Amino acid sequence: MNTKQLKSIRDAEKASHIEIYSTAKLFESGSWLQKPVKTVTDLIPYFSNYHYINILDLGCGVGRNCIPLAQEFKGKCKIDCVDILDFAVKELNSNSINYDVEKEINGLVSSIDDFQITPNHYDLIIAISALEHTDNTDSFKNKLTEISNGVTKNGIVCLIINSQITEVNKETGQELIPQFEVNLKTQELTDLLNNAFKGWEIIKSTVRNQRYDIPRKNCISDLTTDVITIVARKIYN
Ligand SMILES: C[S@@+](CC[C@H](N)C(=O)[O-])C[C@H]1O[C@@H](n2cnc3c(N)ncnc32)[C@H](O)[C@@H]1O
DSSP states (O other), X not given: OOHHHHHHHHHHHHHHHHHHHHHSOTTOTTSTTSSOOHHHHTTGGGGTTOSOEEEEEETOXXXXXXXXXXXXXXXXXXXXXXXXXXXXXXXXXXXXXHTTXXXXXXXXXXXXXXXXXXXXOEEEEEEESOGGGSSSHHHHHHHHHHHHHHEEEEEEEEEEEEEEEEEEETTTOOEEOOSOSOOOOHHHHHHHHHHHTTTSEEEEEEEEEEEEEEEXXXXXXXXXXXXXXXXXXXXXX
């Protein structure tokens, strides 16, 4: 993908997220922001004995997952929350005040590519529907390495990534260019993840074919994807 194509996808993607975040409030019933991702909240018991937890949420959005984690670990966690969209981070900051977790939430406007993950620092790193928005496949692979190095011993990585995405104009049936910077084949992505977390305890590993309607410029897109979930625990140093 050249720079012009990247810019075009990123601009469309940003506009789409502004639209989504403007039309639904965090935890609004009936919206996709209604509740946190269960795979994320299922991880809470793993940290019940921790006195303090450092968490990283890459592509955090308006706080659907990090705010419930901050509530759960109130007074004993810091969550670095990274999003490329200043609109999302502003909403996140205001949500963190509304849910009384502003001390725990550290909102950062940055691309995932530019955010350097400190090695051996985080007890939990989550990236939910976010890593497919890194600049390109090489950048994605580098970030995967940074993520695995960024986790402490017994720390957990929880990734949900879309692969093999297709988009079609819902009204006309016309094929659209998927608005994702990284759109790997499911097998290729599965191989990359298996390699990145070789020797780790695999807590969850699933591939689910899903279909969504999502707003795009001037149309609704009928999107199909293989959603890959991997939750892995670093059982060595
Ligand atoms: C599908 S949303 C998911 C948000 C959140 N993880 C959740 O589950 O509610 C993807 C988020 O990633 C952000 N994003 C997209 N590209 C990004 C990038 N290159 N770097 C950082 N954030 C990015 C978007 O602004 C958006 O908030």
